[in-house]
Amino acid sequence: MIARWARDRGHRVAVLSRGYGGATRQRTLVVSDGTRVLAGPDQAGDEPCLMARRLEEVPVVVGRKRYDAGVKARKVFGSDFFVLDDGFQHHGLARDLNLLLLDATLPFGNGRLLPAGPLREPTSAVSRAHALILTRAEEGERAFKNAARLRREWAPRPVFLGRHVARRVVLPGGEKHAVPGILKGMRVAAFAGIGRPASFMRTLDACGAQTVLFESFRDHHEFRAREIRALLDRARALGAELVLTTEKDWIRLFHLSWARERIGYLRIRFEMSKEDDGFFEWLEAIVPPPGKAGR
Known part of the structure; x- marks a missing residue:
């Protein structure tokens, strides 16, 4: 800013x-x-x-x-x-x-x-x-x-x-964007490894998302393939239409390119x-x- x-x-x-x-x-x-x-x-x-x-x-x-x-x-x-x-x-x-x-x-x-x-x-x-x-x-x-x-x-x-204001929903793969309004009523699975993960969930709630699964990790967590696979399996079992994380967490999935193709992120701006x-x-x-x- x-x-x-x-x-x-x-x-x-x-x-x-x-x-x-x-x-x-x-x-x-x-x-x-x-x-x-x-x-x-x-x-x-x-x-x-x-x-x-x-x-x-x-x-x-x-x-x-x-x-x-x-x-x-x-x-x-x-x-x-x-x-x-x-x-x-x-x-x-x-x-x-x-x-x-x-x-x-x-x-x-x-x-x-x-x-x-x-x-x-x-x-x-x-x-x-x-x-x-x-x-x-x-x-x-x-x-x-x-x-x-x-x-x-x-x-x-x-x-x-x-x-903190949600500005864009970046869809899985990182190429296509949408307005946060698309989350209204959508069944969403989410996870976050930031200082206060609950704040991310509150932002999703403010967007109107129906959060069916939310998992918290420690700040700067190094994600492992088995963790992400297990999370995606649970999201699918719960009928999630979209899996989202924070932009910082999505960046940390750099070594799991297959995961970034299945997970999107919410771009949040501080103002x-x-x-x-x-x-x-x-x-x-x-x-x-x-x-x-x-x-």
């Missing part, structure tokens, strides 16, 4: 990622040059590959040290605007803007650090953020109540609301909530225009 905004504004943007789950031993790896995807999820990790597929005219570079990835992007692509993927805890690289994304339904979970809870850092780390973005605003009243509370607790930091549309005006006011960046 921010990479597209900066690109359209005229910045030479690059996305820098650690490449979690990728096996590359290179110091840096160019996943996309902005026109072509040059590395697969086995080397680069699933999330960098997802961004590479979605972002046009925006290179994606992975590196265990984000600084090295940034140097590579500047040298090869002339990048002057860097978006760090999952970079809030990456203290080794100075940045001009820190945005902290929190789940609107339960921003701090049970308030405990891993492994007792979901937090990577104490809540005091919020003080490093220039703004908070609450995701999953589509959950409704609870999201708006949490936003109001955080605005009181962490003033004067602005708190914005974002939501700012219509009820809270001041984010880009705020961003416009604090980010220097192209050619006038600070450091």
Whole structure:
């Protein structure tokens, strides 16, 4: 979202990622040059590959040290605007803007650090953020109540609301697309290996799908052929008309081409909530225009 905004504004943007789950031993790896995807999820990790597929005219570079990835992007692509993927805890690289994304339904979970809870850092780390973005605003009243509370607790930091919206149904094989409305009343089997699989099921429900089977896997799960065959068998036995997964999970089926011919995915886009549309005006006011960046 921010990479597209900066690109359209005229910045030479690059996305820098650690490449979690990728096996590359290179110091840096160019996943996309902005026109072509040059590395697969086995080397680069699933999330960098997802961004590479979605972002046009925006290179994606992975590196265990984000600084090295940034140097590579500047040298090869002339990048002057860097978006760090999952970079809030990456203290080794100075940045001009820190945005902290929190789940609107339960921003701090049970308030405990891993492994007792979901937090990577104490809540005091919020003080490093220039703004908070609450995701999953589509959950409704609870999201708006949490936003109001955080605005009181962490003033004067602005708190914005974002939501996940289903944009396209990509049918098995990955070539044909349809609008999410086709799912209304359709018997669907689904699976997801993401941080919060239940959110994917809620998105299917919002599309009107009749979910006859839903299976959850851990985030970044490496799917095995026997798991997918068993899932497809159960889907068929339950009369599923379509088997769907997330786009990130579909990418991870790269080694099972036969499975991608039988499984589609739901393309979901994160965007700012219509009820809270001041984010880009705020961003416009604090980010220097192209050619006038600070450091």
